[in-house]
Amino acid sequence: EAPAVDPVVESTAADIAAMRIRGAAAIADAAAAALAIQAERSDAVTPGAFRTQLRVAARTLYETRPTAVSLPNALRYVLRGTDGDSVDELRSSTIDRAETFREDLEDAQTTLGKIGSNRLRDGDVVMTHCHSTDALACIEAALDDGKRIEAIVTETRPRKQGHITARELREWGVPVTLIVDNAARRYLDDADHVLVGADSIAADGGVINKIGTSGLAVNARERGVPVMVAAQTIKLHPGTMTGHTVAIEMRDETEVLTSSERSEITDLEDGDDGFTVENPAFDVTPPRHVDAIVTEHGQFPPESVVTLMRELFGETTTEPWET
Numbered sequence: 001e002a003p004a005v006d007p008v009v010e011s012t013a014a015d016i017a018a019m020r021i022r023g024a025a026a027i028a029d030a031a032a033a034a035l036a037i038q039a040e041r042s043d044a045v046t047p048g049a050f051r052t053q054l055r056v057a058a059r060t061l062y063e064t065r066p067t068a069v070s071l072p073n074a075l076r077y078v079l080r081g082t083d084g085d086s087v088d089e090l091r092s093s094t095i096d097r098a099e100t101f102r103e104d105l106e107d108a109q110t111t112l113g114k115i116g117s118n119r120l121r122d123g124d125v126v127m128t129h130c131h132s133t134d135a136l137a138c139i140e141a142a143l144d145d146g147k148r149i150e151a152i153v154t155e156t157r158p159r160k161q162g163h164i165t166a167r168e169l170r171e172w173g174v175p176v177t178l179i180v181d182n183a184a185r186r187y188l189d190d191a192d193h194v195l196v197g198a199d200s201i202a203a204d205g206g207v208i209n210k211i212g213t214s215g216l217a218v219n220a221r222e223r224g225v226p227v228m229v230a231a232q233t234i235k236l237h238p239g240t241m242t243g244h245t246v247a248i249e250m251r252d253e254t255e256v257l258t259s260s261e262r263s264e265i266t267d268l269e270d271g272d273d274g275f276t277v278e279n280p281a282f283d284v285t286p287p288r289h290v291d292a293i294v295t296e297h298g299q300f301p302p303e304s305v306v307t308l309m310r311e312l313f314g315e316t317t318t319e320p321w322e323t
């Protein structure tokens, strides 16, 4: 008999897959919260059944989106810390662990924001891409220090997360110029920084973030504009220390073109083998195009994040939801 996964776990997984919950930090936070609800409402009568339910719930959440490592990092943190000889003990330790994770996530972002804000001077213009809560935390801390900041915000096709960034910045009173992604190079002349977040950071310092980040970083380097990546350590990808690469999520073509747009291009009834739409959600920016990775433990040149990863992760073993 299949173990009961709580409906909240199912709906959280569906929300992550459909991007109603999106952005690496928000995904991790929602996954931890869902595990706590699974624990709270579990009908398991034995510790073994409880653990099995929790593992199945974790796997359901894990299988939603492949690129942001904050998701498996969150699941691992909660599952590895769950401890007890009875269902009640397991229940309360899971809930505590999830709560600690969520509090740490918020604290890390606040600390990171203060550290990152040191790179921003009064009057600076910051170009952003996509919507990153870690990146916005740096701007918020700079504003709290009384610095005046302006922003150039890329629209971020195809899902237009730039609109979320623009709205948040406007709520803080930051003057915003919204541009299409293809205008970024032209507007880099007006920018003092490129500031983005990350879904994963690889051991070699490669930054996996919203599609278009790597091109923006190359252009910024050519224009002499420093590229700053705001990423709390939950974005560090432990598997890359042993040579694994980060899977880039490919999303549905309907995000790129409607069915009527498709039929204007090709109207073959049985489909057209010669026409394909590709929609990668993320890309990899090589470390040489990144000036600094800002974490809650300080700022690092990308090539040195591996040292931090060794300190934080040590040896990695099998995943708790794979047993």
Ligand code: RUB
Pocket (backbone or CB within 6 Å): 022, 023, 024, 025, 026, 068, 129, 130, 131, 132, 133, 134, 135, 161, 196, 197, 198, 199, 209, 210, 281
């Ligand atoms: C979101 C994205 C963000 C990172 C960091 O992509 O690329 O830059 O997730 O966000 P999507 P945060 O919209 O496809 O999820 O700093 O909030 O974790």
